[in-house]
Amino acid sequence: MESEPLIEAINGASRLIVLSPHLDDAVLSCGALMNHARTETSVTVVTFFTEGGEPPYTYGARRYLHKTRDRHANSLFLARRAEDQAVLEGAGISYVHVGLKEILFRRRIQPLLNQFPWASRLIPELSYAYPTLHLHVLRGGISPDDLSTIRCILDTIDRLSLESSTLFLAPLGVGGHKDHILVRTGAELSRKRVAYYSDFPYNTLYSVDLSFVQRNSLMQTTWSRDVAAKLPLIRAYRTQVDALFSKGKIPVVPETYYYPTADNYPNRHPAAATYASYGRAEY
Numbered sequence: 001m002e003s004e005p006l007i008e009a010i011n012g013a014s015r016l017i018v019l020s021p022h023l024d025d026a027v028l029s030c031g032a033l034m035n036h037a038r039t040e041t042s043v044t045v046v047t048f049f050t051e052g053g054e055p056p057y058t059y060g061a062r063r064y065l066h067k068t069r070d071r072h073a074n075s076l077f078l079a080r081r082a083e084d085q086a087v088l089e090g091a092g093i094s095y096v097h098v099g100l101k102e103i104l105f106r107r108r109i110q111p112l113l114n115q116f117p118w119a120s121r122l123i124p125e126l127s128y129a130y131p132t133l134h135l136h137v138l139r140g141g142i143s144p145d146d147l148s149t150i151r152c153i154l155d156t157i158d159r160l161s162l163e164s165s166t167l168f169l170a171p172l173g174v175g176g177h178k179d180h181i182l183v184r185t186g187a188e189l190s191r192k193r194v195a196y197y198s199d200f201p202y203n204t205l206y207s208v209d210l211s212f213v214q215r216n217s218l219m220q221t222t223w224s225r226d227v228a229a230k231l232p233l234i235r236a237y238r239t240q241v242d243a244l245f246s247k248g249k250i251p252v253v254p255e256t257y258y259y260p261t262a263d264n265y266p267n268r269h270p271a272a273a274t275y276a277s278y279g280r281a282e283y
């Protein structure tokens with residue numbers, strides 16, 4: 001299905017708010033659509049996880065910092081926020097940086113082996129909510145420590161939706177990255193007017209969560225207009241582009257969105273997940 005439902009929603013919205021987990025996700029997944037939407041309505045990108053943290057870091061965090069050619073998360077995220085500001089302001093899009101810590105740098109409220117403070121210095125993974133990339137960040141459940149994160153996301157959405165005609169775009173969470181799932185969860189639980197974007201470039205490697213699509217009665221739509229025009233914007237995220245795209249080659253593919261059907265808009269599906277159900281960690 002082509003993009004008519006999105007065009008109609010954007011034309012009827014007083015404001016389009018793109019909920020972005022990280023400081024590049026909105027442009028990666030929605031850059032072409034946002035470029036069109038800004039000519040029709042006010043567009044704001046709200047990015048939630050915009051801060052790093054202090055060492056000692058986990059092995060996964062150290063690998064990530066190595067890929068970005070930085071040794072300290074705080075200096076990296078200072079550069080990332082500046083990149084995001086420059087890209088969005090240059091595109092005529094407003095932005096909000098919420099200030100939550102990115103997943104690789106979020107610590108547990110109570111570290112494992114808390115009675116032995118030296119243990120976390122020796123094995124940093126003991127103090128982190130998601131100690132490994134493949135077993136925790138990309139798989140398993142949401143940490144109980146992130147209930148406060150979901151509350152912050154919900155509160156932020158509530159503050160931004162003063163007008164009933166506000167349309168939100170939220171990540172679909174393709175690939176299972178927990179920061180993306182947390183933002184998706186907040187959007188779903190908010191019961192606001194929400195459409196979901198397929199997370200690029202992860203959607204080139206992973207499948208869509210069909211249970212979420214079915215639970216929210218979502219239909220797929222695509223946006224193919226001027227997709228190549230967002231490539232310079234993606235490349236402007238210099239700290240990230242080399243790690244995301246091998247040899248700097250960015251695929252030119254249509255953007256994919258999932259939009260509620262007419263009888264389920266805004267989303268009030270009785271089978272939608274409850275707030276309490278996200279407090280379970282599965283690792």
